[in-house]
Amino acid sequence: MNPIDFLLAPLEYEFFVRALVASALVGVACAVVGAFVVLKGMSFVGDAVSHSAFPGVVLAYLLGLPIILGGAVAAIGTALGIGALTRRSGLRADAVIGVLFAGMFALGVALFSSIPNYVGDLFHFLFGDVLGISFADLISLAVLASLLLLIVWVLWKELLFATFDPLGAGAAGLPVRRLDDLLLILIAVTIVVSLQAVGIVLVVAMITTPAATAQLLVKRFGQMIALAALIGVTSSLVGLYVSYALDIASGASIVLTETFAFLVALLITSIRKRVRANRAVAQESVR
Amino acid sequence: MSSTSVSPSVNEDSLAAERAGGQAVTISGVTAGYGDRAAISNVNLTLQTGSLTAIFGPNGGGKSTLIKCIAGLMQPWSGSINVFGAPVGEYAKRVAYVPQAEQVDWSFPISVDEVVMMGRTPSLGPLRRPSSVDRDAVADALQRVDMLDLARRQIGELSGGQRRRVFLARALAADPLLYLLDEPVTGVDPTTQEKIMNLLEGEAARGRTVVATTHDLACAAQRFHDVVALAGRVVVHGKADLVLDRAVLEETYGGHLVPLPGGGVVLLDDPHHAHGSHEGHE
Structure with missing residues (x-):
């Protein structure tokens, strides 16, 4: 099969086209939110929020409600709970996160184990199934991704200031706490709409990896977000094709593609450093 | 380009000053701290509009805590603080706070001019993009700290002194009525210190009010007009030469003061190894 046929053949399946669009949207949304997450050192929060969506998802499933709604309520509640408990309890954030993360996930497992013959669906919840995404899910994904990009665009200066220097921003009168809460909500919503594609366990990689990769390569926040989004989309599309070609789980395939991109970026930066060091040594010896 | 091109009208500034009756900051009976430990107790202090005040004292004496309370970044447990006659926060847009260098993530992907533009952010408000007025203000501020040629550098590529100057430029670009600076001259070379102090003076x-914490007693004595000695409470508030008063030093630093033969004293507190890689511990 020639390469063009390889790219075009799966497009005859409507479900594959839906999956492509969905994973591209997830790639962009996760990467944009991820830039803030990575710079604020909140990757662990992302992991906690995705796992805490589990009981909400299961409960919605049991009650016959939209799964996204259940997941969103649980995830947003936990995200804001992490913020509030950290401020009030005097405990360090990572301890609060660890407790809530495990507690919520255990609740999800307990609820899930009450469902007879649950094993098949469990894989779907934990690792995602972007090929099974419905047209309605796709629409809600598109709406939420656009809303996310709009909010980040409108509050660009404020989010940047509060992320870089929360103390300076607070003293200058920016509502730093509300911006923090907004960011937590954006993280939670992004995670919940991405669950369908990559699942609870792997979604944190969609958030962290493209942004971390971009930070290795560029030196401006704007460039970092743009490059992260580009890496997110490209990895989603490449990963989906790889999953189709090798017949492996789509979420894992996308995340592995992103991880590969990260390793390449790491290699590039270490080569770049060595070249610079050699050049400096060479210049020194010329003198 | 003159720095006044970025100021709001003179009337507005004098209004704020007049409203306060010449008092920029009034602190009454303030106790504040972290967890269950009070860093400052029952602090009473009035800072006049146009004053240039250094806050000095031992590590853990509450310097940063006091600055953060005035900036509205910490809530006092008791007592009250007024800034220009209004509760903290009312004039937040006209207050510039410069954090300690240790509190900044220098690996953040951001350039010098982007940091300075943050000084313009609060007055711009959401949705509004920086105009040529804002860009001029940023260039002007960078010019004043001698860093215009480094505007596109990533902040992690700067030296210690340059890093302090970027944040001072951000404060200048905001054109504040009140400067709150946490260790603005710590870890900088003498030339940079001279430059920073000239600007603050x-x-x-x-008519702008400047409050800075410092470990550098020589700088406090020579370059500031007023000083506050802080050791959990206000030991003294007065003219800068009080820094050189032995009784004041003894009361402020306690056991860190060692008498020398011949009548002098030497201070064995962090300031003497505060330069370079020193971490703030307050």
């Missing part, structure tokens, strides 16, 4: 001379 100039701001005080045109």
